[in-house]
Amino acid sequence: MRLCNHFILVFATFSPAWALQVTASVDRSRCTINDLITFKIEAEDASSFPTAEIQALSKDFSIISGPSQQTNMQWINGTMTNSRTMTWSIAPKREGNLRIPSLTVKVGRKVFKTKPLQIQVVSSGQNSNDLNVFIIAEIDKDEAFLGEQITLTYKLYKQANVSIEPFQLPEFTGFWAEELYRPRQVSFKNVSRSGVRYQVGTLYQVALFPIPGDKYVIPSLMVQSKIVSKRSKRRRDPFFDPFFDTFFTEMVTKVIHSPEKKITIKPYPDSRPFDFTGAVGQFTIDASTDRDSTNVNEGLTYTINLKGTGNMGLFTLPDIKFPNQLEAFSPTEKFKKDVFRDALTGTMSWEYILIPRMAGSVAIPPVKMSYFDPQSETWKRIKTDAVTIPILPGREALVMGSGFSKREVELLGRDIRFIHTETTQWKRINAPAASLWILSIYGMAILFFFAPPLVGRVLGYRVQTAADRQARGALKKACRNLKAGAGDPFDVASSTVYKYLQDRLQLSTHNLYPTMVEELLSKYLAKNELITILDHLKTCDAGRFGPDGVDRESTIIDETIILLKTLDREIGK
Incomplete structure (x- = not known):
C-alpha cells in the first residue's frame, strides 16, 4: 500500500511534463494571394512561452506582424489547464500549394518538432x-x-x-x-x-x-x-436604408x-576609355585652391568639384599625380544633394591637403575623367584647368648666397692679426743668453712631448662630455617644450621634432621636411623605426592642415615624447 502511494505521488509530480504538448496551426488552409494567415504555436501545460525560429517560412511567406503572446487558463472539474500561445500574421508570396515546414520549438529545456502544414493559395479572381x-x-x-x-x-x-x-x-x-x-x-x-x-x-x-x-x-x-x-x-427591408x-x-x-x-x-558601346571609373550621367568638373600662393611647409587646400546628374557616389576620380614638390594627403569626399529633383543631382567634392616642400612655381596638371552619357549613348571626357601656385621660401628657410656663414666668419676672425702698439722691450747686450722665462718654456715643451697619451685622454674626455651635455640638453629642451603645450598640439609636436633633430644632429639648416628627415635618420634607425617616425610627422601635418588627425589630438604630445626618447636612444648608440 505504501509503494502504491509513492507511485501515485510520483505520477502526480511528473504528470505536467508528460502532458506538455506543442502544436502549430493556421486559421485557414485555403486563401487568396491578398489574404492574411494567422499562424500559431501553442504549448499546453507549459510554464513558459514557446520559442521558435520561423525564418524557414520566409521562402513562401512574408512575416507581417508578430509574435504576440497569449495565456489561457481554465478550470474543468476542479482541474486547472493552461496554454501559452505565440501568434504571427503571415502573407503568401505567390499562388499555388505552399507548405509551412516542420519547425523546432523550445519550451524551457525541452525541444519539440511541429508537423508541416499545407496551404492552398488561389488567385483573387479579379484584375x-x-x-x-x-x-x-x-x-x-x-x-x-x-x-x-x-x-x-x-x-x-x-x-x-x-x-x-x-x-x-x-x-x-x-x-x-x-x-x-x-x-x-x-x-x-x-x-x-x-x-x-x-x-x-x-x-x-x-x-x-x-x-x-x-x-x-x-x-x-x-x-x-x-x-x-x-x-x-440577405433581404431587402426598409430598416436597411442607406442612412x-x-x-x-x-x-x-x-x-x-x-x-x-x-x-x-544594355551593354556599353565599344571603345571604352581607359580612365572610365563607372561615371554615368551628365557632368561638369572644375578645380581650385583656397589661396593664390603659399610658403614652404604651409598647407593649402586643393578642391575638385564635380556637378551634374547621374550615379553620384558609385565611382571615383582617376588617380591624380601631384608634382614631387607637393606632399598630398588622402582627400575628404563630400556630396551635396539637390533634394528638389527626381533625378539624383548635386555636387561631389574632393578636398586634398597639399604641403609644398620646395620653393618655386608649382603647376598642378589638369584632372581628366571620362563618363558615359546614357541620353546620347556616347562616351564623353571632361577636365579641369591647370592650377599654378607660387611657393615662397619659408620664414626659417636657409638662404643660399656667396657670403660667409656664421661659423666661417668666426673662424676668419681668429686668423686676423692686429698691429702691435705696445712699447718695444729692449735687452742689454751683455745679458744672459737664456732667461728663466725661456727655460720654463723649454721645460713645458719637454713635458708635453713625453706625455702625449695623457694629453689625448684629457682632451678626448672633455670633448665627449660636452657632446653628451649637448645631446641631453636637446632632449630635455624638447620634452620641456612639449609639456608646456602652448598652441595647437599638432603644430607644437611637429616643430619640436624638427627642432630636436637640428640640435641633436647639429644641423645648420632650419628647412626640414619628412623626405630630408628620412635621409638623415636612415643611418641611425632600422626601417620599421624610420617608418614610425615618418608616419608620426605626417600625422602631425594632417592634424595641422586637415581634419584627419582629430582623434589623436589628446594623445599626440605624449606620443611625441615617447618617440623622441626612443629616437635619442637609437642615435646615441
Missing part, C-alpha cells in the same frame, strides 16, 4: 482595374545601362476607405538605391484610370542604379491595409502586392 484598392510600381524605363538611373514609384490606388499599416521596403538586389521621396502621411488626389475614378497617392519613390549582378528585378512591395466594406444583406449603412460595415484586413518588374541591362 487590378476591378479591385477597390491596389498598388502599382511605375518605372520610367525597363531597359538601362549599368549605372543609369531608373526612377521607381510605388503608388496606391483606391476606391474604398482604406487605412495603411506601416510597411517595410523590399531589398533592391542588383541595384544601388537612393531615396527620393517618402511621405510622412500619404496624400491622395483624384485620377481616372481606364475610365474608372480612383484616388491615388505616392507611397515611396527611389532612384535605382543597376550594379554588376546576375538578376535585375524590381521587387514587389507588400502593404497591409484595412478596408471598410459593407456587410452583405443606416455606416452602422452595418466591417473592417477587412488585406495584404496588397505590387507586381514585379524585370529590367533589361
Whole structure:
C-alpha cells in the first residue's frame, strides 16, 4: 500500500511534463494571394512561452506582424489547464500549394518538432482595374545601362476607405538605391484610370542604379491595409436604408502586392576609355585652391568639384599625380544633394591637403575623367584647368648666397692679426743668453712631448662630455617644450621634432621636411623605426592642415615624447 502511494505521488509530480504538448496551426488552409494567415504555436501545460525560429517560412511567406503572446487558463472539474500561445500574421508570396515546414520549438529545456502544414493559395479572381484598392510600381524605363538611373514609384490606388499599416521596403538586389521621396502621411488626389475614378497617392519613390549582378528585378512591395466594406444583406427591408449603412460595415484586413518588374541591362558601346571609373550621367568638373600662393611647409587646400546628374557616389576620380614638390594627403569626399529633383543631382567634392616642400612655381596638371552619357549613348571626357601656385621660401628657410656663414666668419676672425702698439722691450747686450722665462718654456715643451697619451685622454674626455651635455640638453629642451603645450598640439609636436633633430644632429639648416628627415635618420634607425617616425610627422601635418588627425589630438604630445626618447636612444648608440 505504501509503494502504491509513492507511485501515485510520483505520477502526480511528473504528470505536467508528460502532458506538455506543442502544436502549430493556421486559421485557414485555403486563401487568396491578398489574404492574411494567422499562424500559431501553442504549448499546453507549459510554464513558459514557446520559442521558435520561423525564418524557414520566409521562402513562401512574408512575416507581417508578430509574435504576440497569449495565456489561457481554465478550470474543468476542479482541474486547472493552461496554454501559452505565440501568434504571427503571415502573407503568401505567390499562388499555388505552399507548405509551412516542420519547425523546432523550445519550451524551457525541452525541444519539440511541429508537423508541416499545407496551404492552398488561389488567385483573387479579379484584375487590378476591378479591385477597390491596389498598388502599382511605375518605372520610367525597363531597359538601362549599368549605372543609369531608373526612377521607381510605388503608388496606391483606391476606391474604398482604406487605412495603411506601416510597411517595410523590399531589398533592391542588383541595384544601388537612393531615396527620393517618402511621405510622412500619404496624400491622395483624384485620377481616372481606364475610365474608372480612383484616388491615388505616392507611397515611396527611389532612384535605382543597376550594379554588376546576375538578376535585375524590381521587387514587389507588400502593404497591409484595412478596408471598410459593407456587410452583405440577405433581404431587402426598409430598416436597411442607406442612412443606416455606416452602422452595418466591417473592417477587412488585406495584404496588397505590387507586381514585379524585370529590367533589361544594355551593354556599353565599344571603345571604352581607359580612365572610365563607372561615371554615368551628365557632368561638369572644375578645380581650385583656397589661396593664390603659399610658403614652404604651409598647407593649402586643393578642391575638385564635380556637378551634374547621374550615379553620384558609385565611382571615383582617376588617380591624380601631384608634382614631387607637393606632399598630398588622402582627400575628404563630400556630396551635396539637390533634394528638389527626381533625378539624383548635386555636387561631389574632393578636398586634398597639399604641403609644398620646395620653393618655386608649382603647376598642378589638369584632372581628366571620362563618363558615359546614357541620353546620347556616347562616351564623353571632361577636365579641369591647370592650377599654378607660387611657393615662397619659408620664414626659417636657409638662404643660399656667396657670403660667409656664421661659423666661417668666426673662424676668419681668429686668423686676423692686429698691429702691435705696445712699447718695444729692449735687452742689454751683455745679458744672459737664456732667461728663466725661456727655460720654463723649454721645460713645458719637454713635458708635453713625453706625455702625449695623457694629453689625448684629457682632451678626448672633455670633448665627449660636452657632446653628451649637448645631446641631453636637446632632449630635455624638447620634452620641456612639449609639456608646456602652448598652441595647437599638432603644430607644437611637429616643430619640436624638427627642432630636436637640428640640435641633436647639429644641423645648420632650419628647412626640414619628412623626405630630408628620412635621409638623415636612415643611418641611425632600422626601417620599421624610420617608418614610425615618418608616419608620426605626417600625422602631425594632417592634424595641422586637415581634419584627419582629430582623434589623436589628446594623445599626440605624449606620443611625441615617447618617440623622441626612443629616437635619442637609437642615435646615441
